[in-house]
Amino acid sequence: MKSEAAAPVVEFRGVSKTYPGIRALHDVSLTLTPGTVTALAGENGAGKSTFIKLLSGAEKADSGRILLRGHDVPGTPGAVIDAGVSVIYQELTDVPDMSLLDNLVLGRQPARLGVVRRGAAKRAARAALERVGLAGLPLDRPVRRLSLAQRQLTEIARCLARDASVLVFDEPTSALSEKDTRVLLETIKSLRAQGMAILYVSHHLDELFEIADEIAVLRDGELVGAGPVGEWDEPRLVRTMLAKDMAHAYPWHDRPVGEDRLRVRELDAPGVKQATLQVKRGEIVGLVGLAGAGRTELLKAVAGLSRRSGGKVEVDGRPLPTRAHQVVRRGVIYAPEDRKAEGLVLDASVRDNLSYGVYRSFAHAGWVRRGQQDRLAREAIAGFRVKARDPSQPAGKLSGGNQQKIVLARAAAHTPKVLLLDDPTRGVDVGAKPGIHEHVLALAEYGAAVLMTSSDTDEVLAMADRVYVLRTGRVVGELRRAEFDRERVLRLAAAG
Numbered sequence: 001m002k003s004e005a006a007a008p009v010v011e012f013r014g015v016s017k018t019y020p021g022i023r024a025l026h027d028v029s030l031t032l033t034p035g036t037v038t039a040l041a042g043e044n045g046a047g048k049s050t051f052i053k054l055l056s057g058a059e060k061a062d063s064g065r066i067l068l069r070g071h072d073v074p075g076t077p078g079a080v081i082d083a084g085v086s087v088i089y090q091e092l093t094d095v096p097d098m099s100l101l102d103n104l105v106l107g108r109q110p111a112r113l114g115v116v117r118r119g120a121a122k123r124a125a126r127a128a129l130e131r132v133g134l135a136g137l138p139l140d141r142p143v144r145r146l147s148l149a150q151r152q153l154t155e156i157a158r159c160l161a162r163d164a165s166v167l168v169f170d171e172p173t174s175a176l177s178e179k180d181t182r183v184l185l186e187t188i189k190s191l192r193a194q195g196m197a198i199l200y201v202s203h204h205l206d207e208l209f210e211i212a213d214e215i216a217v218l219r220d221g222e223l224v225g226a227g228p229v230g231e232w233d234e235p236r237l238v239r240t241m242l243a244k245d246m247a248h249a250y251p252w253h254d255r256p257v258g259e260d261r262l263r264v265r266e267l268d269a270p271g272v273k274q275a276t277l278q279v280k281r282g283e284i285v286g287l288v289g290l291a292g293a294g295r296t297e298l299l300k301a302v303a304g305l306s307r308r309s310g311g312k313v314e315v316d317g318r319p320l321p322t323r324a325h326q327v328v329r330r331g332v333i334y335a336p337e338d339r340k341a342e343g344l345v346l347d348a349s350v351r352d353n354l355s356y357g358v359y360r361s362f363a364h365a366g367w368v369r370r371g372q373q374d375r376l377a378r379e380a381i382a383g384f385r386v387k388a389r390d391p392s393q394p395a396g397k398l399s400g401g402n403q404q405k406i407v408l409a410r411a412a413a414h415t416p417k418v419l420l421l422d423d424p425t426r427g428v429d430v431g432a433k434p435g436i437h438e439h440v441l442a443l444a445e446y447g448a449a450v451l452m453t454s455s456d457t458d459e460v461l462a463m464a465d466r467v468y469v470l471r472t473g474r475v476v477g478e479l480r481r482a483e484f485d486r487e488r489v490l491r492l493a494a495a496g
């Protein structure tokens, strides 16, 4: 529970940070207190990551002060970690082939006269594991043999083994299944009870309401609201984030669909076994399943990004080639979930990222028509509400959610015949999600066959005309929209 008397451990006092042409944080004052979960909310580009970068020592503030237990926060990330502040990101940072013990004490072995004190390291590791509910795990086990949830908890344990007293979670659940999300949230509650000061950043508002004691909202770099969770409800939070009212509504409506556009028959590929499915012209079909069920793998196999070892894939009655660039030429577009690794060239401009692969339609006697490219970029920025200074800005300088919008805008720019969407609104704020859903629906109305999956099962059930349920790489069920029932879908996904 929240301790009323505790003094703040972290204090932001009038902190500002500007990037060329962008005011990322302006005069922000906020405190973090032991035994308290403070949720930081805001739409994409509001300044949440900037706040974390300043706290973690990755970036320097232009003005204002950041105090840690009353002293200025150290100037380098390593010193900040040593001072007890650790950030846990959505991506795992462990070394899979190393043992649990070595991962837990990575870069920080207790040493005396240069000799590593293995016994002390083991004691520290066990104590840290116990605090995250993993007391029984053997310390010599390679972490690759742990479940995803256990690995995520191990990341936290590693921070605890370094004596962290402030934990920052940056969208920690976006890649987790519902079950793993529950485990993580319960662990965070228990860490709060142990007296940790916790900052929690997420676009999942239900999570914020579940675990936060305090909610703070950034908008365009300014702190526009902060107070105990009891003072907030969802409409007020959304209104404060977006400066307007917005009901969260999905745009689905009944509409005619055509002939089979995408046909997959007995497809075998890495993580996919004997999958058979069809998507009609104009239809939105969802793939649901637990983590590891093969949803991403199926999309990748169709997209030519993994090797098919058997079966057939056809688009408009013609066999689909197996190589990614040929697949794109047939109008089959894949929008990946991992935008950093697969989706974008981070050093290239927003404009160039938007037109990669769309070049053919712009190329005129061998050169790219800059005017058209610019128009496409401006339309995409406006249509998807991308927060970018201008089309020449490098994609890597956009906030995470805005990068995701670029991936989707590019997919839309192809006017795809088949659109393969993997977690299309991952990291996207509540204000921008409806726009993305409307674009997906519009592409379907234009004739695209859409095959989508999401880490949010409700999103798939809200958008799809039909779903296939996957389990261990196989299609184990098919439901039409009239039959959608969340419990039934999840039961099917988990059975066996």
Ligand SMILES: Nc1ncnc2c1ncn2[C@@H]1O[C@H](COP(=O)(O)OP(=O)(O)OP(=O)(O)O)[C@@H](O)[C@H]1O
Residues within 6 Å of the ligand: 019, 020, 022, 023, 024, 042, 043, 044, 045, 046, 047, 048, 049, 050, 051, 387, 388, 397, 398, 399, 400, 401, 402, 427, 429
């Ligand atoms: N290195 C940088 N150079 C230039 N601009 C940057 C840089 N990093 C962030 N920005 C800009 O600062 C603003 C705040 O970005 P920040 O990443 O803090 O947003 P966020 O609230 O974390 O968004 P998201 O929810 O999408 O992750 C954005 O307009 C972003 O484009």
